[in-house]
Amino acid sequence: MSVSTTPHLNFRGEAREALEFYRSVFGGDLVAMTYGDMGSQDPVEKDQVVWGQVAAPNGFRVMAYDAPAAVPFGRGxxxxxxxxxxxxxxxxxxxxxxxxxxxxxxxxxxxxxxxxxxxxxxxxxxxxxxxxxxx
CATH class of the missing domain: 3.30.720.110 (Signal recognition particle alu RNA binding heterodimer, srp9/1)
Known part of the structure; x- marks a missing residue:
């Protein structure tokens, strides 16, 4: 079996913007799933990222998500x-x-x-x- 590790970055409403930025810097493909894709009807969170990733052919990989409102979050x-x-x-x-x-x-x-x-x-x-x- 192989195991890989990836930084998984945490945001509050900025995950998609951050992933798009990292893709612009490193290249690669961006894939994202929203809370709405998972069935959430919460108008504040439904378009936020529950899981996202940028993976580039050069080996760069980063994941990100938007912490839900129910989870305490402080930037940094x-x-x-x-x-x-x-x-x-x-x-x-x-x-x-x-x-x-x-x-x-x-x-x-x-x-x-x-x-x-x-x-x-x-x-x-x-x-x-x-x-x-x-x-």
């Missing part, structure tokens, strides 16, 4: 997650469990609407990790 505070993506649910579950030791679970590792498996954990050093197996 908790500005990123580290995304770990792989293709083996069992292996990623083991990595997630080790990261969770002494940490705080934000989302238990398991199936989600957008991935075969997904989990979020803040490790004992205060770093937030998101692990997933893409569908």
């Amino acid at each position: 505070e908790d500005p990123f997650f580290v995304s770990v993506r792989g293709d083996d649910v069992e292996e990623l579950a083991g990595l997630w469990a080790r990261l969770a030791e002494g940490g705080a679970v934000a989302q238990p590792f398991g199936p989600s609407a957008w991935a075969k498996a997904y989990g979020m954990v803040r490790d004992r050093f205060g770093i937030t990790w998101v692990l997933d197996v893409a569908a």
Whole structure:
């Protein structure tokens, strides 16, 4: 199995603009899914990015999302997650469990609407990790 890590940047309503900027700098393709795409009818959040990515042929890759209103957010505070993506649910579950030791679970590792498996954990050093197996 291979595992890749990617910076996952956090915004409040600026994720699409940031991704477009990074694409203009580094090139590549931009893909984004909105809260509306996930079924949200909230007029404030439905057009905001729940998951977005710029991936360029030169190897540059960055993900971003707009933190929902229900999540406390201060610009520059908790500005990123580290995304770990792989293709083996069992292996990623083991990595997630080790990261969770002494940490705080934000989302238990398991199936989600957008991935075969997904989990979020803040490790004992205060770093937030998101692990997933893409569908």
